[in-house]
Amino acid sequence: MSVLVVVECADGEVKKSxxxxxxxxxxxxxMLGTTATAIAVGEATExxxxxxxxxxxxxxxxxxxxxLKDFVNNAYTKLIATAAEQEQAxxxxxxxxxxxxxxxxxLSVRLKASLATNAxxxxxxxNGQFVVRRGAFSGKAFSDVVLSGERKIIAVKKxxxxxxxxxxxxxxxxxxxxxxxxxxxADAPTQVVMQDQAGGILLPEADRVVSxxxxxxxxxxWHLIEDLAKALHAAxxxxxxxxxxxxxPHHEHVGQTxxxxxxxxxxxxxxxxxxxxxxxxxxxxxxxxxxKDPEAPFFKAADYGxxxxxxxxxxKLTAAVKELG
Amino acid sequence: MKFLVCISNVxxxxxKITFTPDNKExxxxxxxxxxxxxxxxxxxxxxxxxxxxxSGTVTVLNVGEADTExxxxxxxxxxADDAIRVNAAPQDAFFVAEQIATVAKEGGxxxxxxxxxxxDYNGFQVHGMVGEMLGIPTVAPAMKLDMNGNxxxxxxxIEGGKEIVTVNTPxxxxxxxxxxxxxxxxxxxxxxxxxxxxxVVPAVGEPARTxxxxxxxxxKKQGVKLIPAENAGELIKLLRNEAKVI
Numbered sequence: 089m090s091v092l093v094v095v096e097c098a099d100g101e102v103k104k105s106x107x108x109x110x111x112x113x114x115x116x117x118x119m120l121g122t123t124a125t126a127i128a129v130g131e132a133t134e135x136x137x138x139x140x141x142x143x144x145x146x147x148x149x150x151x152x153x154x155x156l157k158d159f160v161n162n163a164y165t166k167l168i169a170t171a172a173e174q175e176q177a178x179x180x181x182x183x184x185x186x187x188x189x190x191x192x193x194x195l196s197v198r199l200k201a202s203l204a205t206n207a208x209x210x211x212x213x214x215n216g217q218f219v220v221r222r223g224a225f226s227g228k229a230f231s232d233v234v235l236s237g238e239r240k241i242i243a244v245k246k247x248x249x250x251x252x253x254x255x256x257x258x259x260x261x262x263x264x265x266x267x268x269x270x271x272x273x274a275d276a277p278t279q280v281v282m283q284d285q286a287g288g289i290l291l292p293e294a295d296r297v298v299s300x301x302x303x304x305x306x307x308x309x310w311h312l313i314e315d316l317a318k319a320l321h322a323a324x325x326x327x328x329x330x331x332x333x334x335x336x337p338h339h340e341h342v343g344q345t346x347x348x349x350x351x352x353x354x355x356x357x358x359x360x361x362x363x364x365x366x367x368x369x370x371x372x373x374x375x376x377x378x379x380k381d382p383e384a385p386f387f388k389a390a391d392y393g394x395x396x397x398x399x400x401x402x403x404k405l406t407a408a409v410k411e412l413g
Numbered sequence: 414m415k416f417l418v419c420i421s422n423v424x425x426x427x428x429k430i431t432f433t434p435d436n437k438e439x440x441x442x443x444x445x446x447x448x449x450x451x452x453x454x455x456x457x458x459x460x461x462x463x464x465x466x467x468s469g470t471v472t473v474l475n476v477g478e479a480d481t482e483x484x485x486x487x488x489x490x491x492x493a494d495d496a497i498r499v500n501a502a503p504q505d506a507f508f509v510a511e512q513i514a515t516v517a518k519e520g521g522x523x524x525x526x527x528x529x530x531x532x533d534y535n536g537f538q539v540h541g542m543v544g545e546m547l548g549i550p551t552v553a554p555a556m557k558l559d560m561n562g563n564x565x566x567x568x569x570x571i572e573g574g575k576e577i578v579t580v581n582t583p584x585x586x587x588x589x590x591x592x593x594x595x596x597x598x599x600x601x602x603x604x605x606x607x608x609x610x611x612x613v614v615p616a617v618g619e620p621a622r623t624x625x626x627x628x629x630x631x632x633k634k635q636g637v638k639l640i641p642a643e644n645a646g647e648l649i650k651l652l653r654n655e656a657k658v659i
Contacts, residue, residue, distance in 0.1 A: 103572075159571055161541075161551060184537075186571050190553050193541025196507070202622035203506070205536055219626055225439075226532045228430040230629045236622050275550045277569070277576035290573045296659070320659060338556070338591045339570070344426055344532055345450050345590065353658040364426045370631065374656045376648065377637070387637050392651060396642025408646030412653060 091117040091124045092177035093145060094168055096187055097132035104293050105183040105244075107143055107251035112244050113181040114144025114252075115210055120179070125149065126259070127171040129164055129187070131157045134261050141257035149175075149264035155273050158280050159187050163272040165194040170266035172199060177239075184243040185292070192243045201239035208248040208371075211235075226344045226367035246293055247350040248371075283339060289323040291340060296322035296353040297372075299342060300330060301365075303358020303379060303398055307335040312402040313357060319409040325349065327359045343368035358398045361386025378402070414469040414560065414582070416459040417522035419513050419539070420452040420488055421503065421531045422481040432628045439533070439628065448484045451528025453595035454588040459526050460492040461593060462560050470494045472520065476503045476512045482611070489606035490598035496609070501616035504624075506534070510542030511618035517547060523582040524565070529554040529589040540587035550580045553587035 093113035095106040102110075110126060117124035126148045128137055137148045149171050156163060168191060172180055180195065182188035184206050196203035204220040208230065212219045217234050220242055224231040235242075291297065298317040300310065310324075317324045324340060331341035342349055344364040354372035358379060359365060366389050369375065377390040380397050387393045394401050424430070424439075425447045431440040448456070456473070463469040473488040473496040475481050485496045499512040517525050530537040537553075544551030556575065557568035567586060569576045598606070640648045652659045 098573075159576065165545075186554060186569075189537040190541055190551065193506070193538040194545040194551065196538070196622075197510075197542050197545035203538055204623065205538055217626075221629075222535075224533065224535055224628070225424075225430045226426075226535060228631075229432075230631070232626045232629070234624045234626050236624075275552075275578060275580055277578050279577040280571075280574060281577070282574035292572055341590075353652065353656075363429075367426075374652070374658045375634075376652070387639075389634060390637040391634065391656065392648055393637040393639050394642050394645055394648060395639060396645065401642055401645045404645035405649060408649035409659070411646070412649060412659075 089178045090122050090175045091120065092172050092175050092180045093124055093126045094180065094182040094188065094191070095126045095128045095140065095148070096183060096185065097128055097130035097136070100131055100133040100136060102132065102136055102140065103183070104251070105185060105246045108246065108249040109181055109183045109244050110140050110143035110145050111252045112210065112249045116179055116181065117144075119210070119213065123147070125175050125177070127168055127264070129156060129167065137261045138258045141259040142253045142255065143251060144254070145259045148259045148261045150261060151264050151266060153265070153268060155276060158277055160273055160276045161190050161194065162275055163268050164191045165198065166268060166272050167266040169195055169198050171264065180241045182241070182243045184245045188243045192241050196241050199239055200237065201241045202235040202237045203241045203243070204233045204235055205243040207242045207244045211242070223371065227348055227370050228367055245350065283337070289321065291323040291325055291349065292347055294323035294349065294351050296320050297325050297342070297349055297351045298322045298355045298357065299325035299327065299359060300357045301327040301359030302329050304330070309399070310336070312399065316355070316402055316406045316409070319406050322353070327365050356386055357402060359386060360384045361389060414463065414466055414524060415520065415522045416463060416469065416471045417474055417517055417520065417525045418452070418456045418459045418471060418488070418493065419474045419525070419527040420456065420484065421449045422446050422475065422477050422484050423449045423531050423533045426450060426532065430630070436627045436629065446481070446484060448488060449528050449531045451530060451532070451589055453528070454590060454592045455526035455528055456488055456491060456493065457595045458558055458588060458593045459524070460596070462558070466560070472497060472522070474499070474513060474516055476501060476509045476616070478502055485611060486606050487598060489609045489611070490602040491596050492602060494609065496611040498611065498613050499616050500613050504621035506536040506538035507542060507623070508618065508621040510539045510546060512616055513539065513543045514546035515617050516614070517543065523563070525583070525585045527587050529587045540585050544585040547583070547585070549583050549585060551585045551587070552578050552580060554589045555586040556589060556592055558586060558588070558592060
């Protein structure tokens with residue numbers, strides 16, 4: 089019996105959210121008195137996989153099958169299910185990502201496991217129950233879910249765990265095969281299109297986010313958002329009305345029906361703070377609101393605020409960040 | 414082409430979330446329920462594809478008790494042809510998926526659509542469970558869906574980009590924007606919806622695998638610290654020295 093952690097990789101590197109998942113998995117393993125094994129998916133280098141030891145992983149399984157570079161739902165599900173059987177994993181941990189949710193939900197049926205997605209804390213095992221706190225009601229609440237049965241799967245929300253780095257510890261990387269056949273790749277993508285990310289920072293994984301609303305008055309003013317984001321090494325985002333009128337692409341829309349983010353710092357510029365927008369951001373650690381309307385509801389959800397014109401305030405903030413160096 | 418569109422009945426997006434005093438249940442008092450906003454993409458897209466093909470049916474499926482029927486009727490008013498309600502409270506994702514898989518199998522549906530997730534439970538699980546129970550592909554979350562005969566081309570969102578995926582029917586897709594512009598019912602739709610068939614069937618399958626022990630609300634914010642606009646640079650110093658986030 090062990091804990092199996094699903095680690096997503098891209099361009100040779102382990103994704104930040106998977107470093108968090110690895111840390112979470114190692115802590116669950118310690119709670120249960122066992123060790124954490126990782127199964128890596130996507131394109132990874134052996135050196136980077138070995139470094140998962142820093143997060144407390146003891147062993148990493150990796151199938152070098154080239155068609156596993158891109159996400160294929162059936163193939164990934166079979167790969168992870170095979171690893172789970174080999175390792176006799178009682179608990180499987182994934183990131184609550186588009187990949188993690190797609191695979192985790194299929195795995196739960198295949199392995200007869202109970203599943204909690206969007207987990208925000210480590211499980212509690214008092215009174216013989218296995219309880220996981222997860223985000224619900226679009227970030228407006230939490231629910232403590234009791235997972236039944238022998239086998240459990242947890243998908244961990246991004247930025248809810250801090251990745252641990254114990255320098256010098258390495259994991260043993262083992263090659264692994266699930267004997268995948270062509271049939272397992274029947275739903276492989278015919279094409280993969282990556283977006284240009286501002287500064288290369290993925291919004292769902294970003295530590296800092298600078299977001300603009302209708303108060304920005306038009307897409308031609310977005311350089312003010314981008315300049316501050318660049319200075320802060322932040323991702324850019326927007327409110328729903330902004331993506332609805334195509335000032336910004338849909339994948340930047342943060343809110344109840346867009347992306348939910350939980351960065352350390354969320355700076356909202358010219359966003360009034362409708363309840364649907366707040367649902368997408370209220371698990372951010374620090375929220376800054378800049379709005380010329382002192383009555384904007386967003387100020388009630390903010391830690392810091394500036395009542396002022398975004399066109400005046402944003403350049404001052406960018407200059408101040410540059411001064412800090 | 415037979416479309417099955419699964420909808421859930423959720424609190425309106427503007428709802429202030431509260432719980433019963435023991436924190437065991439969501440407090441429904443005074444709350445308006447709507448069709449889950451993500452499911453509206455699935456419903457409208459199914460209707461659009463049926464219209465474009467000039468043939469086919471769109472069946473709406475809900476797992477819920479009788480109080481969900483106003484929203485089932487609304488889906489019929491938007492343009493679905495008939496509806497099925499599995500008469501049970503939706504206990505967890507696994508339980509709901511079992512009901513959908515059973516209805517889908519019995520009805521021989523070609524395309525099973527639903528929203529990415531419900532805005533109350535936020536599970537993002539049902540699509541994959543249904544696909545696995547039926548042994549058919551799942552594409553989730555899908556931003557675009559086109560049909561050409563029995564072949565569907567979908568855009569699937571991945572972190573930082575998208576995949577183009579081609580699958581044959583039957584398949585499951587969970588939908589999100591910008592798939593289509595969700596429709597709202599018109600007067601004619603509302604009138605015809607009253608007489609469209611709505612079948613009620615009992616729940617089947619194994620019990621739920623998860624239960625909610627308790628709900629909790631996030632801690633309240635301490636209150637906002639305002640910085641004068643003319644002194645905006647001060648904010649950056651506070652973010653570094655006080656909040657320690659930059």
